[in-house]
Amino acid sequence: MICYTISRLRPIMVSTLSAYAALSVQELHVSLSGAAILDGISLELMPGERLALLGESGSGKSMTALAALGLLPSYAQVAGKVAVNGHDVTHEPALSRPGPARPAMVMQDTLAALNPLATIGYQLIQPLRRNGLGRVAARVGACDLIERVGLRDPEQILSRCSPQLSGGQRQRICIAMALACKAPVIIADEPTSALDVITQAQILRLLRDVTTAPGGPALLFITHDLHAAAHLCDDALIIDGGRVVEAAPMQRIVTAPQHAHTRRLIDSAARCGIACERLYA
Amino acid sequence: MSFLTVRDLSHSYRGARRMWGRAPDLPVLQSLSFDLAAGERVGIVGMSGSGKSTLLRCLMAMGRPQSGEIRCNGRLVVMGRPASLRWYRRVVQYVPQDPVASLEPRMTVAQLVAEPLRRLRIDCDPQSRAQEALESVGLGSQYLSRRPDELSGGQAQRVAIARAIAMRPAFLMTDEPVSGLDMTVRAQVVQVLRDLSQTHGTGIVMVAHDISVVAALCSRTMVMEHGRIVEDRPTSEILKAPHHPHTRQLLEAAPPLVAAA
Numbered sequence: 001m002i003c004y005t006i007s008r009l010r011p012i013m014v015s016t017l018s019a020y021a022a023l024s025v026q027e028l029h030v031s032l033s034g035a036a037i038l039d040g041i042s043l044e045l046m047p048g049e050r051l052a053l054l055g056e057s058g059s060g061k062s063m064t065a066l067a068a069l070g071l072l073p074s075y076a077q078v079a080g081k082v083a084v085n086g087h088d089v090t091h092e093p094a095l096s097r098p099g100p101a102r103p104a105m106v107m108q109d110t111l112a113a114l115n116p117l118a119t120i121g122y123q124l125i126q127p128l129r130r131n132g133l134g135r136v137a138a139r140v141g142a143c144d145l146i147e148r149v150g151l152r153d154p155e156q157i158l159s160r161c162s163p164q165l166s167g168g169q170r171q172r173i174c175i176a177m178a179l180a181c182k183a184p185v186i187i188a189d190e191p192t193s194a195l196d197v198i199t200q201a202q203i204l205r206l207l208r209d210v211t212t213a214p215g216g217p218a219l220l221f222i223t224h225d226l227h228a229a230a231h232l233c234d235d236a237l238i239i240d241g242g243r244v245v246e247a248a249p250m251q252r253i254v255t256a257p258q259h260a261h262t263r264r265l266i267d268s269a270a271r272c273g274i275a276c277e278r279l280y281a
Numbered sequence: 282m283s284f285l286t287v288r289d290l291s292h293s294y295r296g297a298r299r300m301w302g303r304a305p306d307l308p309v310l311q312s313l314s315f316d317l318a319a320g321e322r323v324g325i326v327g328m329s330g331s332g333k334s335t336l337l338r339c340l341m342a343m344g345r346p347q348s349g350e351i352r353c354n355g356r357l358v359v360m361g362r363p364a365s366l367r368w369y370r371r372v373v374q375y376v377p378q379d380p381v382a383s384l385e386p387r388m389t390v391a392q393l394v395a396e397p398l399r400r401l402r403i404d405c406d407p408q409s410r411a412q413e414a415l416e417s418v419g420l421g422s423q424y425l426s427r428r429p430d431e432l433s434g435g436q437a438q439r440v441a442i443a444r445a446i447a448m449r450p451a452f453l454m455t456d457e458p459v460s461g462l463d464m465t466v467r468a469q470v471v472q473v474l475r476d477l478s479q480t481h482g483t484g485i486v487m488v489a490h491d492i493s494v495v496a497a498l499c500s501r502t503m504v505m506e507h508g509r510i511v512e513d514r515p516t517s518e519i520l521k522a523p524h525h526p527h528t529r530q531l532l533e534a535a536p537p538l539v540a541a542a
Contacts, residue, residue, distance in 0.1 A: 056463045057434060167329060193461060196328040196490040197534040224463040227493075227536035268468035270539060272459075273497030278537035 021083065022047045022185040022218035023068055023103065028080035030067055030242075037063045039242040040080070045185060050211055050219040052229035052250060054265065055239035061222045064239070065187045068103055068220070070094035085184040099130075104178030104217070108190040110170035114162035120173055121158030127180040145176040149206055168199035172206065178217070179210060185218040186211070192228055204231050226269050230254055230279045238262045251280050282354075283316035284451060284484065285340070285373075290314070290349035292335055309335045310346065311508040319451060320482040324495030324516065326531060327505035333488045336505070337456050340486065341375050342366055363400075371401055374445035376455040380437040384429040390415065391425040394444045403448060414447035415440070418473045435466030442473060452484040453477070459494055471498055492531055496520060496540040504528045516540065 023045040030038040038060050045051050053061045066072050067082055070093045082090045087101035094102065107113045115123060121142060128138035139158075146154035149172040162170055171191060178186045188207065192200040208231075211219045223229050229236055229250060236253045238246040238261060246259040254276050257263045266276050290313040293306040309332045317323060325333050338344040340351065345360040352358065358369055377383040384393055394414055395407035403410070415424060418439040429437060438458060445453055455474070459467040475498060477483050489495050495502055495516065502519050504512040504527060511525040520540055523529045 056465050197492065197531060198328055201534040226464065265464055268464040271468040271497065272464060272471055273493040273495075273538050273540055275537040275539045281537065 020047075020086070021045060022049075022085060023220060024081070024083040025064065025068065026081040026083075028064070028067055028082060029078070030063055030072065031077045032073065032075070037242055038067070041239070041242070041244060043237055043244070043247075045218045045220060047184065047218055048211060048216055049235075050208075050221060050233045052233035052236040053220060053222045053239060054224065054226070054229055054236050054253075056224065056265075059239045060242040061239055062189055063242075065105070065189050065220065065222055068185075068187060069105055070097055070102075100184065102181065102183060103185040103187050103220075104181045104183035106171070106174050106178055106186060106188040106191045108193050110167060110174055110194075111162060113174055114170060116162050118161065119158065120160055120162065120165070124158070124173070124177055124180055127177065131180075131182060142176075142180070145180055146173075148179070148210070149173070149176045150202070166199075167195050168202065171195065171199075171203050175203075175206060175210065183217055185220060187220045187222070189222045190224075191221075192223075192225070200228065201231075204228055208232055226254060226265070226276060227274060227279065238265070254279050284319040284321075284354060285317040286352045286355075287316070287340070288314050288350050288352075290336070290339060290346050290351065292332075292339065292344070292346045309508050310339070312349070313508075313510055314349075315503070315510065315513060317452070317484065317486065320478070320484050321501060322478055322485045322499040323487070324492075324499035324502045325486065325488045325505060326490065326492050326495055326502060327527075328490065328531075331505040332508040333490075333505055334456060337375075337454055337486070337488050341373065341454055342369060343375075367401055370397075371403065371448055372451045374448055374450040374453055376438075376441050376445050376453060376458050378457040378460065380441040381429055381432075381434070383441060384437060386429050388428070389425065390420070390427050390429075390432070390440055393429075393440060394447050397444060398447055401448060410447050411443070414443040417446065417477070418443045419469065433466075435462055435469060438462060438466070438470055439473060442470070442477075446477060446481075446483065449481065450483065452486065454486045454488075456488045457490070458487065460489070460491065467494070474498060492535045493538055496538045504531065 021044045025041055025043050028038050028041045041064055055061050070089060078090060081088060084101040084103055087098060089097050089101050124142040125138045128141045133141055142158060143154035146157050151157055151169060151172055192203050195203060207219060210216055221233055233250050236250045237244050240261045246262045253262060257266050269276055290310055292310040293308040295304050295306060327333050339346045342358050342360045350357060353369060391411055394411035398407040398410055420439055459470050471494060474485055478485055487495060487499060499516055502516045503510050504525060506527045512519060512528045517540060519528060520538060523532055
């Protein structure tokens with residue numbers, strides 16, 4: 001089976017690498033009620049790599065994420081292979097998967113992602129306790145994580161509930177929770193769409209920092225924002241109608257798009273006032 | 282003469298309750314004064330919590346400011362009963378941020394666009410005017426019988442714009458009309474607004490946190506920070522030489538812009 005490795009972007013035999021990949025998706029077909037949603041998606045994400053998944057609404061970006069997370073509806077028909085950290089989890093729903101084969105998710109709607117009735121401390125300490133830490137060590141670990149994601153006064157943050165935090169603070173907490181899970185891969189689905197531009201830049205920098213750190217997780221960044229993708233990722237897959245239409249380094253996607261659909265995305269960005277040719281100036 | 286005049290507009294929200302004493306007031310708008318000329322395209326940018334949406338609510342008479350006044354063609358605009366604001370709604374219309382939530386799910390697209398024409402007692406055939414408005418935003422007759430849950434995000438946003446422009450208003454107030462839409466649909470919505478302004482001379486106020494969309498559409502930009510307008514100049518000048526540090530911060534976080542070249 002042939003697919004593009006994201007690190008080198010040349011066709012290779014997938015089976016040689018997938019044992020080491022943080023996330024490996026091979027020829028994934030998903031259909032819901034007879035309608036094909038994904039039509040042969042393949043991608044490989046090695047530890048520490050950052051890959052952007054770009055496409056229009058309804059192109060299949062989020063469905064690829066749901067397949068990787070094990071959150072597809074029970075009636076979905078799935079063919080192909082999804083492996084996380086070397087474990088084949090194609091037909092495993094999220095909760096049946098072993099711990100090391102569970103990707104972490106960072107969502108757009110942080111209010112919906114966090115429990116509004118539980119304190120941040122409770123929600124952040126749970127995954128640390130599950131990883132075997134004692135009560136005190138987990139609290140210290142939670143404070144460390146809060147400082148690592150750039151928030152001050154961790155003890156006060158731990159005692160608050162999610163509606164008492166700003167959107168940017170909540171997104172930082174979601175990233176801290178993803179790190180607390182020690183997940184091999186973070187899947188971020190439009191994590192900056194609901195934030196203002198300055199907070200967006202801070203969150204993108206944070207995602208870059210946590211994935212660049214030694215032993216940091218890989219990142220699958222789902223977005224339709226070319227600027228955010230160019231800021232964060234080295235490589236990109238363009239998806240249209242459930243298929244990968246172009247796989248290339250991000251700089252080439254922006255400066256020399258090959259496929260007609262990619263060119264249309266770049267043209268649309270230009271009509272919205274973004275000078276794509278100067279993203280890499 | 283300016284179309285809309287805003288003078289000393291101030292508003293504050295009540296802060297969190299305290300055990301003793303009165304809850305503190307949190308100022309959201311601090312003595313804002315500006316004029317909007319007919320047909321002008323104005324962008325209001327700023328971070329979350331800077332007061333953009335509160336200002337828009339006051340401009341739409343959906344909230345009563347604590348002090349200050351808004352005049353439209355010299356006539357005072359005061360929040361009140363729908364009937365007392367009918368004259369204002371005929372000339373100033375609103376496009377909300379979340380179009381799907383703003384469209385009544387049980388009505389068809391044709392009913393949704395024709396409804397305000399009836400409510401505001403516009404002298405026309407509501408059905409044909411609705412069809413005309415929908416065509417001007419690129420939605421053909423096949424969409425007339427659809428309901429909101431059968432529309433994509435971009436189509437729902439265009440229905441919301443059609444509903445607002447069916448009245449042929451002089452000004453359109455839009456609250457983040459393209460955030461949440463993908464780049465292709467965003468370009469379509471920007472084009473619809475630009476065509477509307479160029480062909481009918483409709484003025485546009487666009488609240489956005491994304492300065493790139495404002496740069497693509499608006500000739501004048503207001504930058505808000507902590508309830509104040511810190512910079513109000515032509516967009517091209519702001520992009521080339523921002524004066525205020527907050528404007529510089531916003532521009533640094535934004536992608537490189539075509540208009541700034």
